[in-house]
Amino acid sequence: MSSPANTITTASLLERLNWRYATKQFDPERKISPEDWSALEEALVLSPSSGGLQPGKFIVVTDPAIREKLVPASYGQAQVKDASHLVVFTAKTNFGEADVDAHLERIAEVRGVPLESLAQFRGMLLGGIVNAMDAPARQAWAARQAYIALGNLLTSAALLGIDACPMEGFAPDQYDSILGLKDKGLTSVVICPIGYRAETDAYAGLAKVRFAKEDSVIHV
Amino acid sequence: MSSPANTITTASLLERLNWRYATKQFDPERKISPEDWSALEEALVLSPSSGGLQPGKFIVVTDPAIREKLVPASYGQAQVKDASHLVVFTAKTNFGEADVDAHLERIAEVRGVPLESLAQFRGMLLGGIVNAMDAPARQAWAARQAYIALGNLLTSAALLGIDACPMEGFAPDQYDSILGLKDKGLTSVVICPIGYRAETDAYAGLAKVRFAKEDSVIHV
Numbered sequence: 001m002s003s004p005a006n007t008i009t010t011a012s013l014l015e016r017l018n019w020r021y022a023t024k025q026f027d028p029e030r031k032i033s034p035e036d037w038s039a040l041e042e043a044l045v046l047s048p049s050s051g052g053l054q055p056g057k058f059i060v061v062t063d064p065a066i067r068e069k070l071v072p073a074s075y076g077q078a079q080v081k082d083a084s085h086l087v088v089f090t091a092k093t094n095f096g097e098a099d100v101d102a103h104l105e106r107i108a109e110v111r112g113v114p115l116e117s118l119a120q121f122r123g124m125l126l127g128g129i130v131n132a133m134d135a136p137a138r139q140a141w142a143a144r145q146a147y148i149a150l151g152n153l154l155t156s157a158a159l160l161g162i163d164a165c166p167m168e169g170f171a172p173d174q175y176d177s178i179l180g181l182k183d184k185g186l187t188s189v190v191i192c193p194i195g196y197r198a199e200t201d202a203y204a205g206l207a208k209v210r211f212a213k214e215d216s217v218i219h220v
Numbered sequence: 221m222s223s224p225a226n227t228i229t230t231a232s233l234l235e236r237l238n239w240r241y242a243t244k245q246f247d248p249e250r251k252i253s254p255e256d257w258s259a260l261e262e263a264l265v266l267s268p269s270s271g272g273l274q275p276g277k278f279i280v281v282t283d284p285a286i287r288e289k290l291v292p293a294s295y296g297q298a299q300v301k302d303a304s305h306l307v308v309f310t311a312k313t314n315f316g317e318a319d320v321d322a323h324l325e326r327i328a329e330v331r332g333v334p335l336e337s338l339a340q341f342r343g344m345l346l347g348g349i350v351n352a353m354d355a356p357a358r359q360a361w362a363a364r365q366a367y368i369a370l371g372n373l374l375t376s377a378a379l380l381g382i383d384a385c386p387m388e389g390f391a392p393d394q395y396d397s398i399l400g401l402k403d404k405g406l407t408s409v410v411i412c413p414i415g416y417r418a419e420t421d422a423y424a425g426l427a428k429v430r431f432a433k434e435d436s437v438i439h440v
């Protein structure tokens with residue numbers, strides 16, 4: 001089998017993953033171009049999720065007044081207002097049968113297959129996820145899916161030369177309230193300011209710290 | 221500021237993310253080259269995590285006898301034995317002060333700074349993570365970090381033209397037992413067979429299903 005098109009070299013990939021870092025100071029004047037931003041939104045939507053169920057939405061906050069309000073809800077961290085864009089990853093608070101059916105209807109639509117042909121898959125999703133977990137466990141499951149999307153976004157952004165700062169240090173309750181998420185059946189899980197590093201960010205020059213490969217990877 | 225080196229085009233990125241899919245049938249004869257595998261392990265190690273704390277390890281299972289044993293612990297799913305490699309993402313079961321200190325010692329070593337200069341950061345990590353959560357919450361937090369690494373691995377593999385199948389459908393207790401994880405203070409969180417799709421995998425040709433961008437992304 002021939003190699004697929006558009007692959008990159010291992011050296012380029014690793015250079016990009018080493019280039020990225022949790023950006024502490026963003027250049028507030030430098031915005032992500034509409035073309036790049038559109039691609040990153042598309043990348044977010046293309047993130048894998050368990051059963052393909054996509055049990056959360058991505059909130060993109062660009063309104064400066066709202067960004068300003070989110071700073072005190074983020075322990076004063078200025079990245080939240082200074083970065084070009086802010087992505088708030090959310091999880092559905094009560095993922096259930098109706099969400100499974102919405103996904104199945106979308107499969108039927110996109111693939112042009114009858115809904116009935118998905119009955120077995122429906123049973124698997126209901127049995128394995130909806131009925132196998134209580135509400136808090138389902139929300140925790142949905143939250144974990146958001147972290148796949150976060151990992152995808154961080155790598156995708158680095159490949160486009162765009163900086164980001166994954167952040168758990170914020171108050172989800174306050175975010176939910178400021179962004180009106182509760183009424184949408186969503187709760188904030190993790191956030192990611194994204195844009196371009198300021199030339200003054202001292203963190204950009206620090207050596208990346210990881211445990212040695214032999215301490216992180218166990219071969220069996 | 222000029223564009224960083226080694227970035228790719230948005231079209232290439234999106235082509236790769238559309239190319240990937242949850243591979244159901246791997247070609248059991250086709251192995252990932254040592255060079256590509258080494259890069260993917262490096263990519264795993266470079267995955268971001270909260271506070272840089274890396275609260276889990278990556279178990280790479282290649283032993284055919286163990287892979288065979290894992291199939292019944294994975295609801296019979298053959299990807300677990302047929303793919304070139306199997307990655308088991310784990311979380312530390314009792315992440316605590318000693319883990320924070322191991323990370324700080326590594327920072328001091330890699331960056332050549334005195335441990336004492338990290339005292340404030342230490343307080344933040346202990347206050348924000350170790351002492352802010354009970355043991356189950358800390359394990360859930362560690363598990364979420366594994367999902368960032370999973371997201372990174374899936375995107376990284378796609379960029380190298382390598383297939384993967386993220387899987388939650390397995391029995392963590394059985395995995396922990398078969399792989400001896402409990403004694404290592406680890407528990408399995410999510411798994412990912414990785415290799416090359418079989419030419420007979422009917423799933424490869426199906427249209428990718430995602431909710432429409434306007435249903436997944438909310439602009440504020």
